[in-house]
Amino acid sequence: MRENPASEGRPTAQAGRAPLPRNAANWATKVDRLTADSGGGLNVAGRRLTGPVQGFGKMWRKTYWIELSPEISPRAVIATWKGHFGEFWPKASRFKGPLTGLSPGDVALLDVSVGGGVRLSTGVFVLYADEESFTLMTPQGHMFAGWITFSAERSGAVTVVRTQVLMRANDPLYELAMACGGHRKEDQFWTQTMTALAQRLGAAPGVVHRRTVCVDRRRQWGNAGQVWHNSMVRTMMHSITSALARKRQPAPGPR
């Protein structure tokens, strides 16, 4: 699943160049497109990564946070989260990442229920990971273009665990879907995820707080053509064509 072994074999300094920063190994190395080696998931191979600059819709910064006992260290939170990421997701959605936990350059496959029986198969790329935070970046066709950063830090007498999503819907269809319940569904998704994480860490039940800021109200109509890559449409079409192909296959005869 590793798209690029982020820092394996990476020199600590390049001759005649600026020394690498102390967190160089925490960043993924550059990729132009995700490849079939990335796990072979539907709507992943050949896709470019997309950040909030590339999306279509309004830009949102959504922050979800929960306060835990200070006895739970930020490093313990992130180690558990990176190591068992998909286990905290709501049951209707599946996350298939490396068994050893998330590392920079990894690609994980997603199969997400988006409501009404519709599913979305896509992936995410691990852009950055250190001991107190990690960031995922989305590919073309994902519901949104952006980054999701998971972090934990000590703040006064508590450990604050945070999920921050910086995103634009990737195309006009997704923008419409986000406006028609998509944002609410995403809020529920991360609230459930963070509640499950807190439970796993042995924390007392707490409230997941939420703050949503519209960073940019403008839509980027020049990127409307990204609807071609829409993974929700492609997942539906794949399901229909697979069902038709199964129907056309002759039934096995009696032996």
Add this chain to the structure above:
Amino acid sequence: MDKSMTSMVVRVGDGLTSVIDIRGDVTAASEPALMAAYEEASRQGARRLVLNFSDLKYMNSGGIGMLVTLLVRANRQHQPLAAYGLSDHYREIFELTRLDEAIGIYDDEPSALAG
């Protein structure tokens, strides 16, 4: 996460361009300092902004996210954003995150000012 140790100094670059010298660590915690620098540059009448990363020590994904926020604010005011002084490592990060498609990357200050 470490609290960011950042210093941002605004100076006039060339005519209506302001240069923001960024020193130290750039993380999400640097946002107030960067936004204050942006506002100072705008007050000085900057029509274009150049970020000088020559003394950047460290940047994490929170720092990259903060640059997107700055980019949106600058775009809203029709102020193009450019950068120089990025190490090979951070130049690669700008390419990976595709920030380089919105922020012009240059080798040095004269070429960034010439834009």
